[in-house]
Amino acid sequence: MTLTTELKEEFKDLYDKVKLCYQCGTCAGGCPVFKQYSSFNPRRVMEKLLAGDISAEIFDEQQIWYCTGCYTCSTRCPQGIDICHVINDMKNIAVKIKNAPPGIITEMTAILETGITAAKSTSALRKRDKLELPEIPPPDMTEIQKLMEVTGVIAKLNALKEDAK
Amino acid sequence: MKIGTFLCNCGGSIRNIDWDNLKAFIEEKTAENDNFCVYHESLCSEEGKNYLKEVVGREQPDAIVFGGCTPKTAGYLFEQELKGLNISPYQVTGANLREHVGWVSSDKDSATKKAKAVLLGAHNRAGYQAPVEVQKINISQSAVIIGAGPAGLQAAQDLAEKGHEVHIIDRQPYIGGNAVKLGAFFPSEDCAACQTSTGVRGVHQSSVRRCFYRSGFDLHPKINLYIRSEVENVTGRLGGYNVTIKSQPTYVKMDRCVNCDLCSQACPVEKPDEMNLGLSTRKAIYLPNITCSPTKYVVNRDECPEGCTECVKVCPVNAIDLNERETTTTVTAGGIILATGFQEFDPAIVEEYHYGVPGYENVITQSELARLLALTGPYHGKLQKKNGDPVKRLVIINCVGSRSQNYNIWCSNICCMIGIKHAITIKEKNPEIDVYCCYIDIRAVGANYEEFYNKARDLGIKFIRGRPAEVETDGTNLYVQVEDSQADTMLTLKTDMVALSMSMVPSSGVQKIAELLNVNVDVTGYFKGLYSKFRTSETNQAGIFVAGTAIAPADIPTTITKAAHAASHLDLLLTKGSVEKRFPIAEIDNDRCTLCEICVGACPFGAIDVVPVENPGVKMQVNPLSCLGCGQCVSSCPAACIDIDYYREDQILSQVEGLLYDNGETPDPIIITLACWECAYASTDFIGQGCLTDPEFKYPDNVRILPVQCTGNVSARLIQKTFEKGADGIIVLGCFEDKCHYDSGSKASTIRVHLMKQMLEYSGINPDRLEKETVYTESSNRFVETARKMAKRLEELGKLER
Numbered sequence A: 001m002t003l004t005t006e007l008k009e010e011f012k013d014l015y016d017k018v019k020l021c022y023q024c025g026t027c028a029g030g031c032p033v034f035k036q037y038s039s040f041n042p043r044r045v046m047e048k049l050l051a052g053d054i055s056a057e058i059f060d061e062q063q064i065w066y067c068t069g070c071y072t073c074s075t076r077c078p079q080g081i082d083i084c085h086v087i088n089d090m091k092n093i094a095v096k097i098k099n100a101p102p103g104i105i106t107e108m109t110a111i112l113e114t115g116i117t118a119a120k121s122t123s124a125l126r127k128r129d130k131l132e133l134p135e136i137p138p139p140d141m142t143e144i145q146k147l148m149e150v151t152g153v154i155a156k157l158n159a160l161k162e163d164a165k
Numbered sequence B: 001m002k003i004g005t006f007l008c009n010c011g012g013s014i015r016n017i018d019w020d021n022l023k024a025f026i027e028e029k030t031a032e033n034d035n036f037c038v039y040h041e042s043l044c045s046e047e048g049k050n051y052l053k054e055v056v057g058r059e060q061p062d063a064i065v066f067g068g069c070t071p072k073t074a075g076y077l078f079e080q081e082l083k084g085l086n087i088s089p090y091q092v093t094g095a096n097l098r099e100h101v102g103w104v105s106s107d108k109d110s111a112t113k114k115a116k117a118v119l120l121g122a123h124n125r126a127g128y129q130a131p132v133e134v135q136k137i138n139i140s141q142s143a144v145i146i147g148a149g150p151a152g153l154q155a156a157q158d159l160a161e162k163g164h165e166v167h168i169i170d171r172q173p174y175i176g177g178n179a180v181k182l183g184a185f186f187p188s189e190d191c192a193a194c195q196t197s198t199g200v201r202g203v204h205q206s207s208v209r210r211c212f213y214r215s216g217f218d219l220h221p222k223i224n225l226y227i228r229s230e231v232e233n234v235t236g237r238l239g240g241y242n243v244t245i246k247s248q249p250t251y252v253k254m255d256r257c258v259n260c261d262l263c264s265q266a267c268p269v270e271k272p273d274e275m276n277l278g279l280s281t282r283k284a285i286y287l288p289n290i291t292c293s294p295t296k297y298v299v300n301r302d303e304c305p306e307g308c309t310e311c312v313k314v315c316p317v318n319a320i321d322l323n324e325r326e327t328t329t330t331v332t333a334g335g336i337i338l339a340t341g342f343q344e345f346d347p348a349i350v351e352e353y354h355y356g357v358p359g360y361e362n363v364i365t366q367s368e369l370a371r372l373l374a375l376t377g378p379y380h381g382k383l384q385k386k387n388g389d390p391v392k393r394l395v396i397i398n399c400v401g402s403r404s405q406n407y408n409i410w411c412s413n414i415c416c417m418i419g420i421k422h423a424i425t426i427k428e429k430n431p432e433i434d435v436y437c438c439y440i441d442i443r444a445v446g447a448n449y450e451e452f453y454n455k456a457r458d459l460g461i462k463f464i465r466g467r468p469a470e471v472e473t474d475g476t477n478l479y480v481q482v483e484d485s486q487a488d489t490m491l492t493l494k495t496d497m498v499a500l501s502m503s504m505v506p507s508s509g510v511q512k513i514a515e516l517l518n519v520n521v522d523v524t525g526y527f528k529g530l531y532s533k534f535r536t537s538e539t540n541q542a543g544i545f546v547a548g549t550a551i552a553p554a555d556i557p558t559t560i561t562k563a564a565h566a567a568s569h570l571d572l573l574l575t576k577g578s579v580e581k582r583f584p585i586a587e588i589d590n591d592r593c594t595l596c597e598i599c600v601g602a603c604p605f606g607a608i609d610v611v612p613v614e615n616p617g618v619k620m621q622v623n624p625l626s627c628l629g630c631g632q633c634v635s636s637c638p639a640a641c642i643d644i645d646y647y648r649e650d651q652i653l654s655q656v657e658g659l660l661y662d663n664g665e666t667p668d669p670i671i672i673t674l675a676c677w678e679c680a681y682a683s684t685d686f687i688g689q690g691c692l693t694d695p696e697f698k699y700p701d702n703v704r705i706l707p708v709q710c711t712g713n714v715s716a717r718l719i720q721k722t723f724e725k726g727a728d729g730i731i732v733l734g735c736f737e738d739k740c741h742y743d744s745g746s747k748a749s750t751i752r753v754h755l756m757k758q759m760l761e762y763s764g765i766n767p768d769r770l771e772k773e774t775v776y777t778e779s780s781n782r783f784v785e786t787a788r789k790m791a792k793r794l795e796e797l798g799k800l801e802r
Helices: A005-018 A026-030 A032-036 A042-050 A061-065 A072-076 A083-096 A103-114 A122-130 A141-150 A153-164 B019-029 B046-059 B071-081 B098-102 B108-126 B150-161 B262-266 B310-314 B366-373 B415-429 B449-458 B510-517 B556-576 B598-602 B632-636 B649-659 B679-691 B716-725 B745-762 B781-797
Strands: B003-008 B036-040 B063-068 B092-096 B135-138 B142-146 B165-169 B194-196 B209-211 B223-226 B229-237 B240-247 B327-333 B335-338 B342-344 B363-365 B393-400 B434-439 B462-465 B470-473 B478-484 B489-495 B497-502 B504-506 B544-546 B578-581 B586-588 B608-612 B618-622 B642-644 B671-676 B703-708 B729-734 B770-774
Touching (some): A026 A042, A103 A153, B003 B046, B108 B703, B142 B556, B240 B335, B434 B478, B478 B497, B586 B618, B598 B632, B671 B679, B679 B729, B729 B781
Antiparallel strands (some): B135 B578
């Protein structure tokens, strides 16, 4: 697909953020997702950006949406690249060019309605118990909804829903 | 003052200028004081030279103006030909009528007009020039070397063999530095502790290679070795540095000790052994290493139990004196070599490899692995885990702390090869041990290094392209998480031991020495060589050199080469016995000085000393040998009390006045270019030359150039006064900021011009009338572009209203 000038600019910004990458693989080696799903490789994502690969393919679900945003790669990258942040930027571009996976509508709706994306698992709660961590307070829904409104997330969600129809 | 003007047509090649007109003009303009002007077709021909000598001998001028080719070439001619004629080369001022006028200007009319201004400018300047004194300073015939690793040892030996007295200092109680710990060495695959012998030990007087301890280094009559010593203080300057050395005692008399080990056996104290990086223990009285030199026992006195004299009691030769005190010695040196070496980066800082964390005892550094593999090491060369189990698999991780924006941005140069060396050593002894090497890039750049790398692959060492993300443990085994980026797969390597190739960082103490000696340190923390291409072993301080890994990480062959380079340069200085300082240097008018000390900080060569005097307490004094006459102090002085002969402000302004001469003939605005005498001036010559064949090089005739020593010399005041004199635009033309011949001059000037532009705006002058440009000859078209742009802009802005 062809990209608008504005998106080309955004791509340029992304390139500037990753241009120091020398493909050492520290990001992939420590990525908890890559350990489970070999199709998501953060080093490969960086490689494509470095090569100037600006086709829409790069925004495919498997490529970037598996990133959980744990920031392990960003912490360890020897070249100081905030990989997680770059992937986040890419997710935003994907939404702009209407290439986001349908699953995010469900996820965003869940946050809007319940304040959480996934229910507390019993194993996680057991672990918390063991570590003597306090109980998780229920999310403050008024605050969350307010935040989603002022940051424009709700508008984006509605647009996504509209597109999905 | 009688000034003689010599005009030369360069064999007829400066056709653009009407020489008769020019001669008549200057004769008319400078008719007073018996001034004279002569013309010759070619002054550098044999006939021309004789003519020059004859005229100078007959007329005896006080100063000479030469109008012809660039002073860069003409200067040498005059220097040679005027010898013995009672006029110094500094009395000659060049008017560059060829490269700056004749070859650049488009037609005869404008060329002659410009030539008049250029010649008049030079004439004005010559009128201000007083003779420059030549100073001679004697150099003390000895050297101090700080650090006795491979670099220090090589430099010391070279200098001692040349006959200079050498004082070499090391913190450790032995010589050899880090190399002593390394065991085997690549690519020669022999001991690291091996170097050229001084040939003074025993009956075999040959200079074959020998271990440090057999080399006889400590016995060389010209070498004074100070072990367990540090530099306490340094005073003085090139020619005579006074270095105060503080030495801690070893408590054992070198000449008596016979290395019988009885003292060590009797000692009740057990401490971790530094030589083996704490992997084994030693006593409070111990031999640091059996291959070290001097091969004598030493006592760590602060570890002795109160009142214990067990060692003294058992010593059969009465060599131990526990009451020895620290001594302080002051030596004089003509020059100093800094060979302070490197240390390993702290591996605990790179948290994901868990070095030093309980449970990760088998995560070690390459230095520790070197000790494990060394026969003199804690396990006598056997590769085993901390608990004594044999190692079946080893993973080497390269680039730990190197090539990183988070830690050290530099490549540490030798870690790839050290890892490969260790892998080969292990594989050759125990082929059943599995060795993995995780790398980002293998950098095998030295002689025979690629062959060494090939050998490693032949032996079955597995190379994985990927930087491990993490080292984990389950209590017994270690697990290395790494992406094999050539196969796109995630690997979890189960292993017994992990060796980290740590980054090389400057020795601790570099900062202290840098402050003591006023020597520049790079952003990396290493000592900064004077220039990156050549003079790499010199520092910003004349007479202080730097060798080996004190400049940057390097392997031992490079370290030795660098050390020999530093030694040979210091030898040149010492052998001469004295240096002549010929170039004009900064002079401070102490009556007007307000003692603000700004100049002290502005000087990149530390040439300005704050000297105690009775009244008013201190004064600023320029050290003539350290001063290079760049003028960065001049432009920084708020009291305007520093000047450099030959580049004095009034002198430069007088030339500006001449250059602005137009006699109402030039309605165009005039642009004055203050060009640094180094790359910038050379570039303008280059442009002149280029104009002969390529009109692309031509710049407008209203751009007029005069030299300054460095753009760092151009003060805000000079810019202001140049505008006052009548300049409509000013270009400050310097060298590239990082390539300034005087370290920081061009950078300082860029900042100053930037600030000055703001000042101009405040005073209602368009800041576009002032520009800074940087060039070297290969990029001299940058000047042409800037000059054209400025001329075009001034066409719109018009002359500066005053």
